[in-house]
Amino acid sequence: MRIQERQLNVAIVTYNSEQYIEALLESLPAAAGQLVLRTVLVDNGSIDATVEVAKRFPVDVIETGVNLGYSGGINVARQRLGPGNLAILNPDLTLERASLEILVAALEGSVGIVAPRVIDEEGTLFTHLRREPTVLNAIGESLFGARFPRRPAALADTIREPASYSVPQTVDWAGAPAWVVSSACDQAVGAWDSETYFLYSEETDYARRARDAGFTVLYEPAATVVHHGGGSGFSDWQLALMSRNRIRYFDRFSRRAASKLAFRVAVVAGHGLRAVSPAHRAAARSIVLGRPVGSRSLPPWAIKNESGASR
Incomplete structure (x- = not known):
């Protein structure tokens, strides 16, 4: 393994993560x-003991003092870490033993992102x-959710068949509790x-931009x-x-007004079908009315994003 291949930058973004962060940092070695790790932890204004716990470990801790969001925190870490x-x-x-080493080894050819x-x-x-x-697939998710996991792929945005998770495969994107991104992909995107x-859909956007740049997303x-x-x-x-x-996200990449409207209706309908839940009722109202769910339930640092304004 060449020297440059043995080095891995690690970015962790925290917000009131005291309950979990020690176990993650203990699992890294x-x-x-x-691999030789260089780890940067960006803390988005935690008010618990996240920072104090993190400083017990050999990581570079950056305290932003405010909540920059998940993407914002990643960008701060990228700037500190470099290529x-x-x-x-x-x-x-x-992280299970050798998991990071396995993911880095999978960065071959056009693979730009690997998910475990x-x-x-x-x-x-x-x-x-x-x-x-x-x-x-928005209609399928709204109607069926996690039911009928073997339904046609066109009616599901999530791959739910357990057998699919036993073999490596190229996917459009993957939920991102853990990703390894190649240096070439990181620099290109x-x-x-x-x-x-x-918060939310940032990984969908990043994976699309990676695919547009000629990279693939691999599940390993x-x-x-x-x-x-996660639960x-x-x-x-x-x-x-x-x-x-x-x-x-869909509005950004869809060119047809009719498709944009149909997607929005499908998402609202999904919440409507689950209206027994207050959270689903609130989400439907938020979309239909074009405004946040309410200042009492929405943290101040998320209001601008929820209302669609830039932060």
Whole structure:
């Protein structure tokens, strides 16, 4: 393994992550294998002990003092780290042995992004592999959600068949609790779009820009990470923001006004079909009315993004 291939930049963005960050940082050395890590942790204004815990470890801690969002935090880390293969890790992970080494080894040819197998603490698989958003798969997701996992691919934006997660494969994008991005891809695609996506859909956007630049997104099940916070659900404002950013992303890349309207209707209908949940009712109202779910439930640092304004 050449010297440059042994080096891996690691970016971690935290916000009140005291509960998880110690376990992640403790897991890094075994996950690295023969890799030499340079780790930057960007803290987005935590008010708990995240920073104090992180400073016990050999990581470069940057305190922003404000919440820049996930994309904004990644961009700060990129600037500090400079060129090189880049691992982007959620703070609520632990990494299995050699997982980072395996992901870096998969960066061959046109592969620009590699995503690992993701499980929870009980070993349950996360279905995080995704297809590019379309009107048809938005309708399928709204009508069926996670039911009928073997339905036609055109009616599902998520790959849910367990067998698909046992083999490496090229995908449109993957949920990003852990990614490794090649140095060439990182340099070609550039900064993450923090102006448009404070939180949610940033990985969809980044993966599309990577594909447009000639890179592929690879799923590599030989590497496994444990996602501890992935089952915690969504608050009203989070669910609304996720849906509004789905629509914002689709609007950006769709050329037909009719398709944009159909996609928006499909997303709203999905929330309407689940209106027994207050969060889904709030998300539907937010989309229809074109405004945040409400100042009492929306944190001040997210208001500008939720309302569609730049931060």
